[in-house]
Amino acid sequence: xxxxxxxxxxxxxxxxxxxxxxxxxxxxxxxxxxxxxxxxxxxxxxxxxxxxxxxxxxxxxxxxxxxxxxxxxxxxxxxxxxxxxxxxxxxxxxxxxxxxxxxxxxxxxxxxx
Amino acid sequence: xxxxxxxxxxxxxxxxxxxxxxxxxxxxxxxxxxxxxxxxxxxxxxxxxxxxxxxxxxxxxxxxxxxxxxxxxxxxxxxxxxxxxxxxxxxxxxxxxxxxxxxxxxxxxx
Numbered sequence: 002x003x004x005x006x007x008x009x010x011x012x013x014x015x016x017x018x019x020x021x022x023x024x025x026x027x028x029x030x031x032x033x034x035x036x037x038x039x040x041x042x043x044x045x046x047x048x049x050x051x052x053x054x055x056x057x058x059x060x061x062x063x064x065x066x067x068x069x070x071x072x073x074x075x076x077x078x079x080x081x082x083x084x085x086x087x088x089x090x091x092x093x094x095x096x097x098x099x100x101x102x103x104x105x106x107x108x109x110x111x112x113x114x
Numbered sequence: 115x116x117x118x119x120x121x122x123x124x125x126x127x128x129x130x131x132x133x134x135x136x137x138x139x140x141x142x143x144x145x146x147x148x149x150x151x152x153x154x155x156x157x158x159x160x161x162x163x164x165x166x167x168x169x170x171x172x173x174x175x176x177x178x179x180x181x182x183x184x185x186x187x188x189x190x191x192x193x194x195x196x197x198x199x200x201x202x203x204x205x206x207x208x209x210x211x212x213x214x215x216x217x218x219x220x221x222x223x224x
Binding site: 091104107108 | 118146148150155156157158159160163201203205211212214215216217
């Protein structure tokens with residue numbers, strides 16, 4: 002069966018520090034991968050999605066970047082965090098070729114202070 | 115206008131009540147539709163898909179109305195454990211473009 006792992010669960014970082022959140026998927030090949038952010042009490046905002054290694058689309062201009070160095074690994078990064086980067090970050094995958102059901106990791110609560 | 119709109123609620127209902135949520139979408143080319151459930155500070159989890167013919171899973175019924183561009187979720191015989199935020203998701207034909215509503219919060223009280 003497929004599983005998705007995301008870490009860390011919580012993170013407190015000072016403004017201006019770098020960020021690296023990692024997500025890996027097991028039990029499937031060539032998944033579509035996604036990074037979402039959710040502000041408190043709001044819906045999910047798509048940040049990045051990837052249909053393959055080194056194939057990444059950015060949905061909104063921002064202080065963040067994403068990389069997919071391996072088929073089942075998706076990394077969210079920032080060189081210098083802003084206060085506005087605080088939020089709940091969720092990695093997700095969906096089966097190849099289907100813009101269909103999303104399966105989420107357990108999320109990272111990021112607080113930038 | 116938002117691409118996907120939900121009544122944020124909160125909906126406060128007693129145990130055993132029937133409650134319904136609607137979600138409207140603007141892109142008439144949208145192809146697939148889902149309801150997710152999200153507990154506080156947790157990840158969303160797929161609740162059910164939504165088909166034109168309607169689908170039912172136990173106490174939950176989902177319906178799609180393409181003509182009026184909305185989907186609905188009906189929960190019968192509400193349980194305390196149904197308390198959560200319910201997110202509707204609309205997928206256009208383009209890959210990676212799932213659009214989430216902001217969610218409807220349900221609280222079921224004893």
